[in-house]
Amino acid sequence: MRFQFQTIDEPYAGEKWQALFSRLWPAYKSWYLSQGLEGRPTYLECREALERYLPRFLPTYETLCELGGGSDLAARFLSLWKPPAYIAGCSQVVWPGDEPVLIRNYDYAPEASDGIILRSCWNGMKVIAMVDSMSGALDGINEAGLAVSLTFGGRRVVGEGFGVPIIVRYLLEFCETAREAGEVLRRTPSFMAHNVTLVDRKGNFLTAFLSPDKPPVIRQVPVATNHQGTVEWHNHARATATLERENFLSFRLADSEMTAERLAQAFLYPPLYTRAYEHGFGTIYTAVYYPKRGVAEYLWPDGTITCQLDDFHEDTHEVIFQPLSTAG
Template sequence: MDFLWRAIDETEPGPKWAALFHEYWPDYHRWWLREGEEPRPPYWESKRALKDHMPELVPLYERLCELAGGGDHAARFLSFWRPPPYLSGCSQAIWPGREPVLVRNYDYSPRAFDRLMLRTGWLGRTVLGTSDGLWGLVDGMNDAGLAVSLTFGGRRIVGEGFGVPLILRYVLQTCETAEEAGRVLARVPTHMSYNVTVLDAKRRFLTALMAPDRPAQITHAAVATNHQKTVEWMSHARMTATVQRERFLLQRLTLHVEPQEKFISAFLRPPLYSTAYSLGFGTLYTAVYRPRLGQMELRWPQASWAFDINDFVEDARAIYTPDHGYRVI
């Protein structure tokens, strides 16, 4: 099927964001209530969690709640505090050349995804990234030359914490270096296990192995797939081929040096490129971040779309995504 992707630019939260929220809210509301209302935390707890862990975002959160209409459910959803559990695939790696790049595949359901590139100037900082939950991000970069990306960490445990897309937003709003980002990722609680890879303008990088039930581990790993130091969920690991993808990337980075373009192109082919759309783990896009240059690119097997954080152009494009046998899992 052809799915519509949009690139939206709005310096301060306003009518464009409000229109997006009201367009997406019915689907997000159903997802947020899929376990019933009782498991979702109340508004007072959600806002307190933001004040405790990401206080810089509170004024922005309040403005977004206002634009969303001020409803209780919308405010609780937008806090990202203890959301319903969700799983994804994904591969990401740092190509460490003269001009290092962060490359990632996002593997998820084609029908449960914003398909939005957002450039914002919120809180005085320009951020460009791939939207999730309408203000969270699954990958992105800021005007300080910091880029971040996430993969699911391959563990079943769900705990007290935030949905990680909001944590990525917080990193890009408040940090300029990999070291600063590592400190944030080590202290902000996440509700599930995720691997977050960071690359900054001085070519420094790290990967944080985050979990709700143990301290985050800050590593110098240049590769992350869908497990942490060991495989803990065997059936998920087999289904997503996380070990095979990790080994494939490590071999390409350590056994021989290859040109940047060849390394990026590998993400558009198996074993990195997934066709498991019927299971909700098909590759929806490949993202290439060049944070020192303020540039990023989305790629698909038959299309590409380039963006510049300093010269962003709003647009919309229909991108073909295989959808055969799709089902909700």
């Protein structure tokens, strides 16, 4: 399977974002209505949720809604309030050295991935992020030196809350430190179980274990895979090897000869790298974020994209995903 990643530079959402929305909206619309319109919240509910929990994002949300055509359905989708459930894999780790680094693998189905790396400045903060759902982000870095990424938390519970990509986007848009981000995570509900790991330029890091049925648990731990403390969904845990990946990363952090560069390269091999694309858990990309330098690297076995907050170039990069059943 051939897949194309694209780097896009647009400080304020405009024609480029609008073109992306026009291209991606049919697929997102189908996904958003997959459980029927009656299963989605009203526009008023979505807007009230943003006003209550993510108020500083409201002007940007209104701009995106207008660029998206101003329809009621698109506005509901762009809020990411109580969207349809979705499940991913993913591994992430903070390298807490003299130069802190956040490294993550995003494991998902290629056909449901956007592949858009956007440098923006929507709210006065330069951000490089892997776009998701048009208004959200899977991971990214901002000019204050905060890097953030997410994983699925390995629980089947669904409830009142936001899709976590818009929470990640909010952190990147408005937070400068791990402490500030932690306060946002404490008060913002997530509609599914997700783990958000972040690190700032001073090396302060945390992982927030979010669930809709209980308060967030925020700990100074550098590793997160697809469970929250103990395993609850055992079939998913076995299928994604979440415990094996967590142990693998913990052992690498304890290795006195390990370096950030070697740790990043380890993400390109099992057990962190997976080719289970036919099951929706194949590795789509490895992201490496350097908060002090303002640098983002995206790695694949056959190539790399390097982006800088102050020196960003638009380009495309083709990746071939080879399923496990056909891998040599």
